[in-house]
Amino acid sequence: MLSWKALKTGTSRIWLHKRILVWLYLINVLFAAVLVLPFRNLVSEISKTDLSDDFVTGFHLDAFLDFWVEYMDSFQALGLAAVVLGGLYLLVSILLTGGIVATLADASRVTLRRFFTNAGRYFWRFLRVFVVMAIVIGGLLAANAQWVKPYVDSQKELVTTDRESFYWSAGNVGVVLLVASLVLMVFDYAKIRTVVERRRSVFFASLRGLAFVLRRPVRTVTLFFMNLGLLCAMFAVYLLIENRITASTLPMLIALFLLQQVFILGRIWMKLSFFSSQVALFQDAMAVEVVPVPQTPAPEESIRRRPGVAAGAVSHQPSAIG
Template identity: 35%
Template sequence: MTAWEIFCQGRYLANRTKKLWFLLWLMNALLAAVAALPVFGVLNAELKNSLMAASLADRFSLDFAGEFAFKYWDSLPSALILIAALGMVYVVLTLLTTGGTLAVFSCTERRFTAPVFFKGCGTYFWRFFRLLIVAAIFYGIFVVALNGVLSSLVNKLTRPWTQQRLVLLVSWTRLLVVAFVFIVVNMVFDYAKVRLVIDEGRSAVMAALRSIKFVFRNFKKTLAVFVFCMLLGLLFIVIYNPLEHVLPQHTRRWIIVVFVLQQLFILARTYVRLTFFSSEVLLYESLRPSHAPAQEAPAAVPTTFEAGSSPSSPSASWTPPPGEAPAIDPTI
């Protein structure tokens, strides 16, 4: 089965989990709304009776933005703390929902059902939490440290150079290398999560190490699936940005239209994330060495899954109902 076919099936699976989309969007929107509320309060106090509101409804005002920044500069740390706190809550919620999401994609039905989802959330939370710590170390070493080392090397190398063009080309190359390493680390930990769910592993470190092996053994395919998903995300950005730019935003109706568009974009991003997971689950299932049984002790929870929906017994030869999805390679 080609990476493209995996990606297409992944999209199909993500399409089938609209309740999950909604749940993840709701989680995102509610948390963002908490951050937006104080901003609403401050803007309302500043603008509701000012003529400046009329011009700000039409277009961005550098005058107001500068004044606003100047006036509320002292509040910036509090705002950043609030956003950081929300970010942490979001991380916790994401750890929870990722377990549920992967459980949904790896169960026999591969459909969203509340019991499968919430059971998955609970089952994998602490494993994913441990994996997050391992991932932080990997990101620290392979992305942050690598970036630091490469930066200092580039600075040293280009110090006597008198042409900015050459220096920029080297700097861009450094950026590309770091971005590529970031993608690889990201892939490794995505597959580590998939592995923890499908193989019912418990050790985050083992999952990460085996995931590295898996990713590098199947580098072309894992990278291709990642790139397809990423391009899907870029496609949404390319569609959204010009649209948002050309739409008038000065009347109540258009402000609502743009708000809806923004939320559709967030839903699209949620869909892309789900496509990442579903494609990665499918790819992992298809490439797992001889469907080898899990080497670690299975978790106790899967036994409580509903019949036919155990995440520990994914059907590698699962195909969508006839007519619902692209043809699937029977060799899976």
């Protein structure tokens, strides 16, 4: 399957399971709402003063300084609460990813119960995937700090213009981001293999994820960057529109709110699109078709050959089952 076709297939599957989109959005809203009230209370402190006039049409840093100084402790407490909440949200995301991948790999319509059953089934496995991924990315950053950055710094000292210096720094950051993105992609396939192939060993699932990418580097990377490109395009469009909304009147404020929520929905859509299109690519590449996931773990009978595919097509994957 071509990357483009995988993306299309993935998109159609999201439409099929669009209720996941709604659930994920609601969870996002629910979490964000936790801090809205204290944030609003904080903002209202400046709204009781004349300094608030400096924030009606823009954001005046001079005025914000006084606000920041007076409420530094509140800002810090809010920041800490946001980090804690973010950590919880990450755990919830890890929980939900099991349900998402299982649903997107499934042909039938999803129910809330089945979604959360799958989410619970894969939670601990995906948590371990996360730990492995964190170790890999941490190692990547450590390696960059230990070897790459010193080299980049030494090159920056040799170049005679800050333009070249900027290119070196930007190049370093770009490479780290690129590699980190590819690591994320590999672990996406590890999660997909964990679900589709009912793997319990996270370590081997990760290796299999890597093997899948290494065997099909063009298709997997192209697909990944097509999704990433869409995400960036969406972000750019959002910024362009948002910058034109001053939100100084109620209609404009409503317009801003709607735009922001569309953007959040779009981001969730893109998260699903990454998984959905990668699941489609994986299923096509492995020439397997997945039947609805059973309520209890099932062995290799759950995977059957697609009609017309040669028997040997999956013969190289016996260990991938169970």
